[in-house]
Amino acid sequence: MTSLATPATVEALPSRARWALGSLSLAMLMPSLDTSIANAGLPTLAQALDASFQQVQWIVLAYLLAITTLIASVGRLGDLLGRRRLLLGGIALFTLASLCCGLAPNLGWLLAARALQGVGAALMLALSIALVADSVPKARTGSAMGLLGTLSALGTSVGPSLGGLLIASVGWRWIFLVNVPLGIVTLLLAWRSLAVDVRPNVATRLAFDYPGTLLLALALAAYALALTLGQDLLAPLNLGLLALAILASALLVGVQRRAAAPLFQPALLRLHGLRVRLLLNLLVSTVIMSTLVVGPFYLARGLGLEPLLVGLSLSVGPLVATLAGWPAGRLVDRLGARCMSRSGLLGMLLGLLALVLLPGSLGLAGYLTPLALVTAGYALFQAANNSLVMLDVDPQQRGLTAGLLSLSRNLGLISGTAAMGALFAWINSASAVTRTMPDAVGTAMHGTYGVAALLIALALMLALSDRLSVPGEPPCERLRPG
Template sequence: MKTNDSTALPRGRDLSVAALGLAMLLASLGISITTVALPTLARDFSMSVTHVQWVVLGYLLSVTVAIVLCGRLGDMIGHRPVFLTGLAIFALSSLLCGIAPTLPALIAARIAQGIGGAVLMALPVSIVRDTVPTQRTGSAMGLLGTMSAVGTALGPSLGGLLIAWTGWRATFLVLAVMALLVLVFSARALPAKRPLSSGKGHGLDLPGAAVLTLTLLAFALAVTDETVFFLLPRGFLLLAAVLGTVAFVLVERRLQTPLVELAALGNVTTSAALLMNLLVSAVMMATLVVGPFYLAFALGLNDAVVGLTMAVGPTMAALSGIPAGRITDKFGGRVALVAGLVQTIVGLVSISVLPGLLGITGFVLSLMLLTPGYQLFLAANNTVAMLTARDNQRGMMSGLLGLSRNLGFMTGASVLGAVFAAAAGTADVTKASTEAVGTAFSLTFLVAAGFVTTALVVALFDLRNDRWGNDRAGQSC
C-alpha cells in the first residue's frame, strides 16, 4: 500500500543517517570510555594522575584544534571521502593506542585519534543535508544528539567492564574494531557527492589553519591545564589566544578562499547560533564538573550513588534527543530553540534550589528537566545553523558549531569551576564545610542560568530582526 507521508525516508537514506549516528557514537565514546582508565594507566605506567590525564586532554585538544579544518576540507574535496578518511584515521589510531608501549606513545596516538574524532563530530552534521529531506533535518539532528549522548553514557560502564575483563588496552582495541565496522558500513551506505567548493586552483588555507591551530591550542591549554608539560603562565596563554584571534582575522581577510569565511560570521543568525552554542555548552559542562562535588560533599553520597545519579543526565539526553528533533521539525527551529533555552533556564534555577530542599530527589528531578531542554536547544540550533549555511559552507559551519561547543565545554569547566571554588571559600573543595559546598553549588547554577539567559536575549534579538520569522524546519532558510 502506498503512503502519503512525504517525510518518510527511503531505505538508503535511513542507512546513511544510521552510519552518521554510529560515527557520532564513536566520537563520544572516544572521550568517555577512557576516563575510567586513568587510575589503571597511572598504576601501569607508574605516572601521576596529572600526567595520565593527558590521555583525555590530548584527545580533547586535538578535536578542538582540528574540527574547523576538517569541516572545511569536507567542503573542498567532498564530505564523503573526508568522512571515510576520518573513520580510517580513528580506527588506525585506536589500534596504535591499544598497543602503545609508553605513556608518551599513548598520548601521541590519542592526539591522532582526536583528528579522526574531529571528522566524526564535524562531518555528520553537514552530510545530513545531503541525505535527508529538509523537513526531516530536525529529526536527523536529534538522532545525532541522541547517539552522542548514548556514547557519553555508555563509555564509562563499557570501559569499566573491559578493564576489569582484560585491561585498559581492550578499550582502544574495541574502538578500533568498531571504527573499522562503521567504515565498511558507511562506505556502502553513504551516497557519493561531488565537492561543493566552487573555487578553482585554490588549496587549503594553510596559513589560516596554522594561526587558528596555535590560537586554539593556547586557549585550550589556558583553560584546561597550567602545570604539566606547558610551563607558560595561564595569563600569557590567554593573551596569546587574543593576539592569535586578531592575527587570524587579518590573515583570513586577505585570502580569496579562507579557512573561515568571515562574511558568514557577519550573518546575524550564524553568529548568534555560535555564541548561544558556546554559552549553553559551558553550562552543561558545569553540571558534570560541579555536580559530583555537591553530591559527595554536601549530600554525603558514596561513589557508587554519585555515579548512578550523574548517569541520569546522559540517560535523559539519550531519551530526549529524537523527540527534540521531531519537535523542531513540527514547530520550527526558532520556536524550538527559544523553548529549549527557556526550559534550560528553568532547569538551572531548579537545580540551584531543589537539591537543598529535597536532597538527591531534587537533584534528579532537576536533571530530568534540564537535560531535555539542552537537547531541544541543540537539535534546533544545529538545524537553524545548517539550513542557513550555503551548500559550499556546510562543512565549515558544522566545524564551527563543533568548535563553539568544545570551547564552551572547556570554558564552562574552567570559569564555572572557578566560581564554585570561590563561592566555597577554598580551592580545595574537599576541605569546605557542607553548608559552604551547598551555597557554592546554588550560586554556581544561578550564574549558569545567567549565561543561558544571555543566550535567550541573543535569540530574541535575532528573532526581533525577523531573521527567524518563517524558519519552519520544513522550509529552506
C-alpha cells in the same frame, strides 16, 4: 472510474549500500561515544594516574581541541585526497590511537594518544556525512542522514553509562580498548563496501586553508592552557597564553578574510541577529559541557557513588536531550522558534537554580531531577536556535553558517571543560581548607552551577532583547491569548 493513487513504494537498499551505510553508521557512533565515555572515568583516572582535576581535564580537552580544529576543513581535505581513502585513514588512526590510550603508561602518553584519537574522530565525523550521498540512492539520503544523526546522539548518551560499566567491571583502560575491535570491524566494512574514490582534481589543493587551520589550533590550545595551568589564573604564564590566544584569533580573522576557501566567513558575523544567536549557542554549550565535567566529581566524591552509578547518572542528561529532540522540533514548528528559544533558556535557568539552591541532603534525586530540566531546556533551545540561524541567512550561505554554528558549539564545549572546570577546581581548593572532601566538592558544585546560572541568565536577556524579524517566523506576541 479512476483508481486511488497509492503511495510510492520506497525501493529497498541494495546489499552493497546496506553494508556501506552500516560502516558509516559505526564510523559516526564510535567518535560520538568517545566524546563522553571518558567523563564518567575522570575521578578514577585522576586517582589511577595520580593527577589533579586540572590535569585530567585534558583527557577531554585534547580530544575536543583536535576535533574542533579540523572539523571545518576535513571536507576540503577529503576533496583533495579522496573521501574514502581519508575515511579509512581516519578509522585506522582512531583505532590505533584507542589502543595507545588503553596501553598508556602515564598521563602524558594518554593525552598524546587522545589528541591523535581526536584527529581520527574529526575525519570520521565529517567524512561519514560527506560519503552518504555517494553510498545510498538519492531517495534514501534523508533517512540515512537521520540515522547518522540518531547514532551520534545515541553515542553521546550511552557513553557515560558504558564508561561506568567498563570501569566497574574490567578497569579504566577498557573505555578506550573497546574501540579496537569496533574499529577493526568498521575498517573492514568500509574498505569492502565504500565506492573507490574518483581521482581528485589537483586544483583543489588550493582550497585547503592550512594557515587558518594552524592559527585556529594555536588559539584554541593557548586558550585552554591559560585556564588549566596551575591554580593562579592571573600568573604571568596564564596571562601570556591568554594574550597569545587573542592574538592568534585576531590573525585568524584576518587570514579568513583573504582565504580562497575560508574555514568560516567573517562577513557573516556582521549580521547582528546571527552574532547574538552564535553567542547564545556558545554560552549554552559551555553550561552543558560543565555538567559533564563537574558532575562526575560531585557524584563520585560528593555523593560517594561507585563508577557504574556515576556513569548511569551522567547518561540521564544526554538521554533526556536525545529523547526531547523530536518533541522540541515539533514545538518549534508549532509555536515558533523565537518563543521556544526563550522557553528553553528559561527551563535551563530554573534547573540550574534548583541545582544551586536544593540541599545536598536530597542526594542523587536532588541532583538528577533539576539536571533533567536543564537538558530538556537545552534540547528545546538547540532546536529553536538552529532554526532561527538557518532562517536568518541567505540560502546560499547556509553551509558557511552551519560551519559557524558548529564552531561556536565546539568553542562552548571547550570553554565548559576548561573555564568552568578551572572554576570548580579553584572553589574546591579554597573550600577544602575548612571542609571535608564531600562538603568541599558540594560547595564547588554549587558555586560552579551558580556561575552557569548567571551565564544562562545573560543568554536569556540577550534572547529577550533580540527583536529582529526573521522571515517565516511568527513573533511571540502572536502566540499570546487574545
